[in-house]
Amino acid sequence: MTDLVKPPSRPEALRRRIPDAAVTRLPVYLQILNKSITEGVSQLSSDQLAGLAGLNAAKVRKDLSYLGSYGTRGVGYDVAYLVYQIKRELGLLNDWKVVVVGAGNLGNALTNYAGFSSRGFEVSAVVDIDSAKVGKKVGGVVVRHVDDLLSIVNNDKVSIGVIATPPASAQRAAELLVAAGIKSILNFAATVLTVPSEVSVRSVDLGMELQILGYYEQLNRPGACQ
């Protein structure tokens, strides 16, 4: 969605299963709760949270109920505690190591992106196939050659690969990541990747997002496009 999502293979429910639709909203709540903390807010009701997230209260309560019963009737939710519970559920209590493939514009933007580190993702390395780029710095990280991928992944216990290559190189990048032992890939290249079934892929295509938006724009204002 927004992006095209290959539903990652879920073996047997190893923990309480949360509906996919709810999982995609948990990071939204997390963001709002973190902001609330900086503003000194320590309690929020489902109604208030819904307002901030642009959802309705029933959905918020249902979503949060999947985490357990962490609200207080008549009062609301303790912000800090809820942050902890959502982080626990999303596996964000400890950092994840990420390797970015592709040191072009997008790789640059992603590596510099403050939203990664602040959300518990550390870019271990940026790799590129172009030797001319190797050694240069991208967002405080030295670009290394794609041939080093295996040792980077193993030595640094990297678990997520981000593909930021041109579309034509994306499949190759995916294969290299898989060969290096990566099981989770976030793909920003505009291509459908073919990977072994045990590998989870999430694709975000910036162009497709615009196309989808364009559809609704057109629906709202049919005259706009003569």
Place this chain on the structure above:
Amino acid sequence: MTDLVKPPSRPEALRRRIPDAAVTRLPVYLQILNKSITEGVSQLSSDQLAGLAGLNAAKVRKDLSYLGSYGTRGVGYDVAYLVYQIKRELGLLNDWKVVVVGAGNLGNALTNYAGFSSRGFEVSAVVDIDSAKVGKKVGGVVVRHVDDLLSIVNNDKVSIGVIATPPASAQRAAELLVAAGIKSILNFAATVLTVPSEVSVRSVDLGMELQILGYYEQLNRPGACQ
């Protein structure tokens, strides 16, 4: 999701309504069909398309049936004709003009992104609030000052705004876009935007995408995160 989506307000069904879930898949088909054309493929069955898209044949047929009955029983779909029909439905038969707000790393990457122009989106201008950046070139487009937004939008008939600012400036950027008459916003800043109800917003948060992927990574390999 991919992503957090505020379902754009849909007034009365001005044309045949296509389910939201199907709309998000149309660009995927489009991409595959375009690739097939470059490979000289002119016919595809729902089964083949499903294989290429990582979906199942029934879903593909149902999705395509919303466009009309453009397949041939016993044969499949004519690739070129299907491309035309999907483009027509998504409103991609003519180009859309886009203005990018924020000339930082992300704005740079987006403006340079080949996937925009190849998909029928033309970046009319990049604007930034930092006068030091004004006049510099970003992907062939000269950066202009954010104060020029209104005249850019009016003179160039821009219909979509892309927010590529730091999160703290995103709400302000949205307000400026709305004031300039923009009704469709694609937001890459990690914030929930507050906009008038007639404005459609689609938010893509790169960090959230990683968080969602992390959840499934953790589900698949619960031992991985001790």
Place this chain on the structure above:
DNA sequence: ATCTGTGAATCAATTCACAGCC
């Protein structure tokens, strides 16, 4: 009195399965 948590009801999306056409 207020707000959570949750079954029950509703609505949407997906899948099934097969009639109809090539």
Place this chain on the structure above:
DNA sequence: GGCTGTGAATTGATTCACAGAT
């Protein structure tokens, strides 16, 4: 025989509405 198009059945997500806790 092979493949589309589509009602019917199923599965999943959302909303309703209220019992129960503070």
